[in-house]
Amino acid sequence: MQVDERRQQLLELGVDLFASHSFAELSMAQIAREAGISKPLLYHYFPSKRDYFLATLGEGVQQLAQRIEPAPGAPPLEALSHGVGAFLEWVDERDLAYRKLLASAGEVPEVKALIDEVRDRTSDRIVDGLGYADDPPPKVRAAARAWLWFMDGAILDWLEHRDLSRDELQDFLLGALGGALVAAGAAEALNTSDQ
Amino acid sequence: MQVDERRQQLLELGVDLFASHSFAELSMAQIAREAGISKPLLYHYFPSKRDYFLATLGEGVQQLAQRIEPAPGAPPLEALSHGVGAFLEWVDERDLAYRKLLASAGEVPEVKALIDEVRDRTSDRIVDGLGYADDPPPKVRAAARAWLWFMDGAILDWLEHRDLSRDELQDFLLGALGGALVAAGAAEALNTSDQ
């Protein structure tokens, strides 16, 4: 079998397997058996188990990072709203993959790094959008940062119950951010930066 | 050496080791070497690595559960405020241990179960305190649930920067909960249940 073909087959198999089993639950020997090949051949295509796992995530995650990127020059609130919307859309489509992603953050350092990076970039963007170029007040920084956790919590709750529409959830999330910023004493910045 | 003595020594060693190394980073052989005993003897005192790990957590975690328990009959807002305060105090004392605990949730199912249980109980208590006996509106349930995530995020940010006093953080957290509940449309319940 040709390289690209084989690699593609292994990736698709991995997407399936990791969608229903956690990282630790699957051994490379099992995966190879499932693919009908030997373990060294699997290692011939992917240098390590983590690399293989990340490759199976890779496509979807890259797509996510791209989708939540705001249009350049968009006003802050609009950019944020767009990002949240795109994020919810992505999660809505992938559900199980999203939960697996969050769960695997503890066992695969690269996943944790990836999530941390997205959180960092997004919270920086929020703080910047409020007009604090650098050195935001500690509470504002904490509010932006913690709200991203809030979002993950709310999304997990949503996936579990599915009793809100996506639009309702989006409005609720943005409202909660507003509430957190008010609690952080950034109400003025909110008003002046909204358009 | 006597049983209780040896067991106690191993527990104390475990508390130290797991405070600075994650669950996966430590092998039972290493731990035994550190304790100056053989691996089978370690297994003589603890039936498995997870049991050993949980035993080292046990003390601290039990203490936490006890501390955040509100006084029976206390008004909801006061009970919550007390719980948050006690929680922050506990985290403040343990810092690194708290972070290791959150990180180990991904690798040790029991830890995840433990955290989930605390979150469930606390969010239920919040919802009850607002006067929704059962069947709260989805947004209110989501707000309570997600706010607990918010709290973990804010605490991690706090531990990283340490540029807020514990009281400021506590007020900020409670304020953010209020903001989230407003965003959830529970403003009325807030006013009527506050005393």
Place this chain on the structure above:
DNA sequence: AGCCACTGTTGACCGACGGTTGATAAGACT
């Protein structure tokens, strides 16, 4: 004294894991 039962202790082992090595067979190019 001799014996037994118990208990704290361990060297040596097991199966499974992630990962590597050395060799084989089949094309493709010269």
Place this chain on the structure above:
DNA sequence: AGTCTTATCAACCGTCGGTCAACAGTGGCT
């Protein structure tokens, strides 16, 4: 025909969590 590349694998390595069979010391019983 001969050489080089490449897809492929049996057999191996070190380490892991966990187990087994046996040893040595101690206290009570006869």
